[in-house]
Amino acid sequence: MLKKIFYRAWNERLKAERDIVLPTNRNSIQTSKVKYTTQEIVEFSKNGLNEIGSQHSYFIGKGTFVLPEQYFFLLRKSFLIGEQAIPIDSEGRIYTETVFTKKELLSKANPRKLIRYKLIKNERIIPKAISLVNIYVQAPYYNYFHWVVDCLPLLQAVQHDLGNVIVIINKNPKQFQIDSLQLLGVAKENIMEWNYEKALIKELIVPQFRRVTSDLDDLFSPLAINWLRNSIFRGVDLTPRYHTKVYISRSKNSFRKVVNEAEIDEMLSAKGFFKYYLEDMSFSDQVNLFYNADVIISPHGASMTNLIFMSEKSKVIELLFLNEGYWYSLYYLLAAAIGVKYTFLKCEEFNYIRNQKFDLKVDPTKLLKLINSQI
Numbered sequence: 001m002l003k004k005i006f007y008r009a010w011n012e013r014l015k016a017e018r019d020i021v022l023p024t025n026r027n028s029i030q031t032s033k034v035k036y037t038t039q040e041i042v043e044f045s046k047n048g049l050n051e052i053g054s055q056h057s058y059f060i061g062k063g064t065f066v067l068p069e070q071y072f073f074l075l076r077k078s079f080l081i082g083e084q085a086i087p088i089d090s091e092g093r094i095y096t097e098t099v100f101t102k103k104e105l106l107s108k109a110n111p112r113k114l115i116r117y118k119l120i121k122n123e124r125i126i127p128k129a130i131s132l133v134n135i136y137v138q139a140p141y142y143n144y145f146h147w148v149v150d151c152l153p154l155l156q157a158v159q160h161d162l163g164n165v166i167v168i169i170n171k172n173p174k175q176f177q178i179d180s181l182q183l184l185g186v187a188k189e190n191i192m193e194w195n196y197e198k199a200l201i202k203e204l205i206v207p208q209f210r211r212v213t214s215d216l217d218d219l220f221s222p223l224a225i226n227w228l229r230n231s232i233f234r235g236v237d238l239t240p241r242y243h244t245k246v247y248i249s250r251s252k253n254s255f256r257k258v259v260n261e262a263e264i265d266e267m268l269s270a271k272g273f274f275k276y277y278l279e280d281m282s283f284s285d286q287v288n289l290f291y292n293a294d295v296i297i298s299p300h301g302a303s304m305t306n307l308i309f310m311s312e313k314s315k316v317i318e319l320l321f322l323n324e325g326y327w328y329s330l331y332y333l334l335a336a337a338i339g340v341k342y343t344f345l346k347c348e349e350f351n352y353i354r355n356q357k358f359d360l361k362v363d364p365t366k367l368l369k370l371i372n373s374q375i
Contacts, residue, residue, distance in 0.1 A: 006111075006112065006115075007111070009115075010107075010111040010115065011107075014103055014104070014106065014107070017103065019091075019092055019093045019094060020093070020094045020096065020103055020106070021073075021093050021094065021095045021096065021097075022096055022097075022103055023097065023208070023209060023213065026073075026097075026208070029073070029093070031073055031074075031075065031089065032073065032074040032075075032076070033071045033072070033073055033074070034071060034072055034074055034157075035069055035070070035071050036070060036071070036072060036156065036157050036207075037069060037070035037156070037221075037223050037224075038069055038223075039066065039067065039068055039069050040066070040067040040221060040222060040223055041064060041065075041066060041067075042064070042065045042066075042067055042219060042222065042336075042337075043063060043064050043065075044059040044060050044062070044063070044065075044333075044336055045060060045336075046060060047332070047335065047336060047341060047342050047343075048315060048341035048342050048343045048374065049332070049342065049343050049344075050343045050344075050370060050373065050374075051346075053328060053329070055328060055329035055332075056329055056332060058329075059329065059332075059333070065212075065219055067212045067219065067221055068212070070157075070207070070208050070210070070221070070223075070224075071207075071208055072157040072205050072206060072207040072208065073095065073204075073205070073206040073207075074203060074204075074205060075087065075089045075090070075095075075201070075203070075204040075205075075206060076090065076202065076203055076204075077090045077200065077201075077202060078090060078200075078201050078204045079117060079122075079198055079199065079200055079201065080129075080131060080133075080168070080194070080196070080198070080199050080201060080204070081113055081114055081117045081120065081197070081198055082109055082110050082113040082114065082197065082198075083109065083110065083138075083194075084108075084109040084133055084134075084135055084138075085098065085131045085133035085168060085194045085196075086098070086106070086109050086114060087131065087201075087204055087206055088114070088117055094106065094114060095206050097206060097207070097208060097209045098131045098132075098133065098134070098206060105135055108135060109135070113197070117198065120197050120198040121197070121198065122198050122199065122200050123196045123197060123198055123199060124196055124198075124199035124200070125199070125200045125202070126166050126168075126192075126199055126200070126201050126202070127166075127202050127203065128161075128164055128165050128166065128201075128202065128203040128204075128205075129165060129166040129167070129168055129192075129201050129203070129204055129205070130154065130155070130157070130158055130165055130166075130167055130168070130204070130205040130206075130207070131168040131194070131204070131206075132151040132152075132154060132155075132167060132168065132169050132170075133168060133169060133170050133194050134146055134147070134150060134151055134170075136150075137150075137151060137169075137170055137177070138170040138171075139170075139172060142174050143302060144176065144302040144303070144305055145302040145305045147176070147177055147180070148180070148228075148305045148306075148308070149210075149211065149220065149225070149305060149308070149334070150209070150210070150211065151169075152180060152181075152184065152228055153210040153221070153224035153225070153227065153228050154207045154210065155167070155184055155186070156207075156210075156224060156227045156228075157205055157207040158205055159185075159227075159231070162184075162185050162186055162187075162190070163187070163190070165190065165205065166190055166191075166192050167181060167186050167190055167191050167192065168192050168193075168194050169181070169191060169192070169193060169194065170193070170194060171193045171194055171195045172193070173193065175282070175283070176282075176283040178191065179282065179283040179284065180232070180283050182235075183231075183232050183234075183235035183236060183283070183284070184231050184232065184235070185231075185235070210224040218333075219333060220333055220334050220336075220337040221337070222337045222338070225308050225334070225337045225338055226337075226338065228308065229308050229309055229338065232287060232309070233287075233291070233309075235284075236284050236287045236288060236291075237284070237288065238287075238288060238291050238292070239288075240288075240292040241285075241288055241289075241292075242274070242276070242288065242289045242292060242293075243272075243273070243274035243293075244292060244293055244294040244295075245271070245272045245273040245274065245293070245294060245295055246273065246274060246276060246289065246290075246293045246295070246296045246297070247264075247265075247268050247273045247274065247275045247276070247296075247297045247298070248275075248276055248277075248278060248296065248297070248298035248299070248303050248304075249261065249275050249276065249277055250298075250299050250301055250303070251277075252277055252279055253279075253301070255351075255358060255359060256299050256300060256301050256358065256359060256360060257299070257359045257360070258299055258319065258347075258359070258360050258361070258362050259350050259351070259359045259360065259361050260361055260362060260364075263364055264362050264364055264367065267364045267367070267368055268297070271368070271371060271375075273297065276289060278303045278306070286306050286309075287306070287309045289306075290306040290307065290309040290310050291309050291310065291311060292311075293310060293314060294314055294315065295314065295315040295316070295317070295371075295374065295375060296310070296314075296315075296316045296317070297316075297317045297319065297367075297371075298316070298317075298318060298319065299318075299319045299320070299347075299360055300318055300319065300320040300321075300328070300331070304316070304318060304331045304334075305334070307331065307334060307335055307338075307340055307342075308334060308337070308338055310338070310340045312338060312339040312340065313339065313340075313341060314340055314341070315340070315341045315342075315343075315374055315375070316331070316335060316340055316341070316342050316343075317343055317344065317345060317367075317370060317371070317374065318331055318342070318343075318344040318345070319344070319345050319347050319360055319362055319367075320344055320345075320346070320347060320360070321346070321347055321348075321349045321358065321360060328344070332344075341374075343370065343374060345362065345363075345366060345367055345370055347360040347361060347362050347363070348360065348361040348362075348363075349361075
């Protein structure tokens with residue numbers, strides 16, 4: 001009974017957004033804020049699209065989007081609470097943007113701890129920190145896309161003070177997380193795995209989420225994406241080591257595999273393409289592969305996040321299942337942020353499990369026709 005009462009009270013607070021700082025109300029918060037980027041004007045065009053879905057039409061038709069200046073909150077004597085390291089300031093306000101922009105995700109972060117945080121024993125005092133703990137980059141997800149485009153760009157807010165800032169990340173991180181941080185200049189001793197219930201942070205930097213919500217899907221900040229790629233490039237040997245015509249295979253994954261890949265391999269090989277498995281490559285090697293590629297073909301998936309490391313005017317062909325309930329415009333938007341020519345091939349859905357978990361069957365004739373029109 002008490003549990004029901006507790007969660008009813010929590011849901012009422014969530015609905016009313018009481019003492020919860022969100023992208024929609026953050027400008028009204030009276031606390032220290034520091035501006036670190038300028039306003040951006042983003043425009044969308046057909047780019048390399050061979051056909052246009054309704055999601056593409058929305059962005060192309062709207063034409064121009066204004067992305068606001070970016071700030072970070074500087075919270076003094078605040079706390080990080082629970083497994084997701086949720087920030088709570090000295091006045092008891094909860095900040096969502098280190099986790100994600102959606103307030104509903106707070107319900108996955110053990111609301112009981114958030115409400116009763118004063119009763120939790122403090123385990124650590126940290127002088128100055130930024131948190132990159134995100135629900136989607138922890139176990140069991142370890143999502144590469146969310147780490148690269150949601151977490152890493154936040155470090156732009158502290159790029160001139162990295163030597164004095166502790167970068168807090170999820171416990172048991174994957175190697176690509178550690179490697180990418182070090183390439184951005186974060187010293188090993190300044191990386192802290194979050195394994196606490198509560199920590200006091202004397203100065204906590206909480207940047208705004210760098211993807212900006214539109215009516216349909218989140219827009220990528222070109223400033224954020226270009227800052228990230230240029231910063232990564234400074235630490236990577238970009239000397240060409242791989243083929244320039246690249247096919248990314250998902251055959252080692254549990255879903256979104258190309259079920260007729262053997263047939264596709266034969267055709268792609270004849271066109272000079274070489275197949276790679278990104279799970280067998282280090283983060284630096286993936287950056288090198290994409291940077292030097294002239295054209296990349298890949299099924300929809302987190303591996304396509306690496307297109308942010310492609311050279312301007314290079315080309316990417318995404319293999320996907322076009323469904324209006326499925327956010328198929330994601331990598332079109334990401335390609336637009338850096339000037340990569342993007343197109344896609346509609347594929348047949350195969351072995352459907354649930355949500356975005358299915359395989360793809362590619363029509364080799366249609367793919368060959370698309371390649372010939374793009375190259």
